[in-house]
Amino acid sequence: MKIGGAIRVPGDKSITQRALLLAALGGGTSTLRGALSSLDTRAAARVLRSLGAGVSPLRDGRVVRVAGRRRFAPPPSALDCRNSGTVARLLLGLLAAHPFSALVTGDRSLRRRPMGRVTEPLAAMGARFEGDAGHLPIRIRGGALRPLRCQLPVSSAQLKSALFLAGVAGAVPVAVREPEGRSRDHTERMLRAFGYSVTEDGGWIAFEPDGRLSSFDFTVPGDFSSAIFLAGAAVLAEAGSLRITGVGLNPTRTGALQVLGRMGAQLAAEPMADVLGEPAGDLVVAPSALIGTTVGAGEIPGLIDEIPMLAVLASRASGHTTFRHVGELRVKESNRLALIADNLRAVGGRAEVCGDDLHVDGTDRPPRGRVRTDGDHRIAMAFSVLGTLRGARIAVDDPDCAAVSYPGFASALRAVGGRR
Ligand code: S3P
Numbered sequence: 001m002k003i004g005g006a007i008r009v010p011g012d013k014s015i016t017q018r019a020l021l022l023a024a025l026g027g028g029t030s031t032l033r034g035a036l037s038s039l040d041t042r043a044a045a046r047v048l049r050s051l052g053a054g055v056s057p058l059r060d061g062r063v064v065r066v067a068g069r070r071r072f073a074p075p076p077s078a079l080d081c082r083n084s085g086t087v088a089r090l091l092l093g094l095l096a097a098h099p100f101s102a103l104v105t106g107d108r109s110l111r112r113r114p115m116g117r118v119t120e121p122l123a124a125m126g127a128r129f130e131g132d133a134g135h136l137p138i139r140i141r142g143g144a145l146r147p148l149r150c151q152l153p154v155s156s157a158q159l160k161s162a163l164f165l166a167g168v169a170g171a172v173p174v175a176v177r178e179p180e181g182r183s184r185d186h187t188e189r190m191l192r193a194f195g196y197s198v199t200e201d202g203g204w205i206a207f208e209p210d211g212r213l214s215s216f217d218f219t220v221p222g223d224f225s226s227a228i229f230l231a232g233a234a235v236l237a238e239a240g241s242l243r244i245t246g247v248g249l250n251p252t253r254t255g256a257l258q259v260l261g262r263m264g265a266q267l268a269a270e271p272m273a274d275v276l277g278e279p280a281g282d283l284v285v286a287p288s289a290l291i292g293t294t295v296g297a298g299e300i301p302g303l304i305d306e307i308p309m310l311a312v313l314a315s316r317a318s319g320h321t322t323f324r325h326v327g328e329l330r331v332k333e334s335n336r337l338a339l340i341a342d343n344l345r346a347v348g349g350r351a352e353v354c355g356d357d358l359h360v361d362g363t364d365r366p367p368r369g370r371v372r373t374d375g376d377h378r379i380a381m382a383f384s385v386l387g388t389l390r391g392a393r394i395a396v397d398d399p400d401c402a403a404v405s406y407p408g409f410a411s412a413l414r415a416v417g418g419r420r
Pocket of ligand 1: 159183184305
C-alpha cells in the first residue's frame with residue numbers, strides 16, 4: 001500500500017466533552033469550533049440539554065453554541081451517557097454539588113465499568129448515593145460539599161476531572177495525587193484558563209475555587225487518539241508519507257510518539273501555536289521497519305488509548321514488545337486487554353497477558369482471521385489498520401462502532417491510501 005496526502009482528523013473527544021460540560025455550567029453563550037460530533041459527544045449534548053443547558057446540534061464541521069445555566073435544573077428523566085465513561089464520571093462530579101436527585105445510566109458496556117472510584121470520594125465530599133454506587137445506573141443526590149484531599153487508586157483523568165469539577169460546582173478546594181504516571185491534564189488547563197488556581201507540588205495537584213466559569217470561544221484541536229490510527233496505517237505502508245494536520249499535541253497525551261520513536265518509526269511532530277493552552281500541530285509519518293520495545297508502567301497513562309494501535313504495530317515489529325501494568329485496559333469500553341491479545345492471536349499473531357502485562361511478538365506473516373470488537377471503537381480501528389497490509393484478510397465484526405470517536409474513519413483510511 002502507498003500512503004499519501006494530508007488529512008485532518010475530527011476534534012478531540014476529551015476536550016470537546018470538557019468544553020461542553022464547562023460551557024453548560026458557565027454563564028452566557030459559548031462557541032465551540034472544531035468540536036467532535038460523534039456518538040459519545042452527542043450523548044454529552046443530550047444529557048446537558050436534560051439539565052437545562054441549550055446545546056445546538058453537533059454536526060460535522062458546524063460551530064456548536066452552548067447556552068450555559070450557571071446551575072443545572074433537575075432532569076425530567078434518567079441521564080443516559082451511552083458509551084461514554086468520561087461523560088458519566090465528569091457528570092457525577094458536577095451533580096455532586098447540585099441539590100436534587102438524578103439517575104445516571106449508560107449502555108451495556110458503560111454499566112459494566114467501575115464507578116466506585118468516583119462515587120467513593122464524592123461521597124466523602126458529601127454527595128449521597130442510593131443503593132449500589134459501584135456501577136451504573138446510579139442515583140445521586142448532591143448538595144453542599146466539603147473540601148477533599150485524596151490519594152487516587154488509579155491514575156485516571158476521568159476520576160481526577162470528576163473531583164475537580166465537583167470542586168468547581170461546589171466551590172470547594174480539591175487536591176489529588178495519582179499513583180503511577182500523569183494522566184491527561186485538559187481539565188487543569190481549562191480551569192486555569194477560567195482563572196482558577198491549579199498548582200502542582202510533590203505529586204499533589206491542588207484546585208482552588210477562586211476562578212469563575214465565563215462564556216468562551218474555543219477551537220478544539222484534532223484528536224491525537226484518532227490520528228494514531230492513520231499514523232499506524234502510514235507506518236505499516238510500503239511507500240509515501242502522510243501529514244495529519246491540526247492535531248492536539250498535549251504532552252500528557254502523546255506518549256505514543258516516544259514509544260514509536262523507540263520502535264524506529266519515522267514520525268515527526270511539528271508543533272504550531274497553542275490553542276487556548278492546548279498545544280497543537282501536524283504529524284508527519286512515513287513507512288518504517290519497527291523493532292520491539294518495553295513500555296513502562298509510568299508511560300501508560302500518557303498513551304492509554306493508543307495501546308490497541310501500538311500493540312497491533314508491535315505485532316509487525318521484529319522482536320518482543322511488553323506493555324507493563326496495563327490492567328486498567330480491562331475496564332475500558334471493552335475488556336480491551338483480553339480483546340487485544342485474543343484478536344492478535346485470532347489473526348495469526350503471538351500475544352499473551354501475564355498478570356497485568358501484555359506481551360506481543362512480531363511476525364511478518366500476512367494477518368488473517370476474524371476480529372471481535374465487543375463494540376469497542378479503538379479495537380475496530382486498530383485491526384482495520386492491520387487489514388491494510390498486503391495479503392491481509394481480516395474481518396472486523398463491527399467496523400461501524402468506530403463512530404463512537406471517529407465517524408468516517410473507514411473513508412479516511414481509504415482516502416489516505418489504506419485500501420487492501
Ligand atoms: C479520558 C481519560 C481516559 C481515556 C478515555 C478518556 C478523559 O480514561 O481512556 O478515553 O477524557 O478523561 P481514564 O482517565 O479513566 O484512564
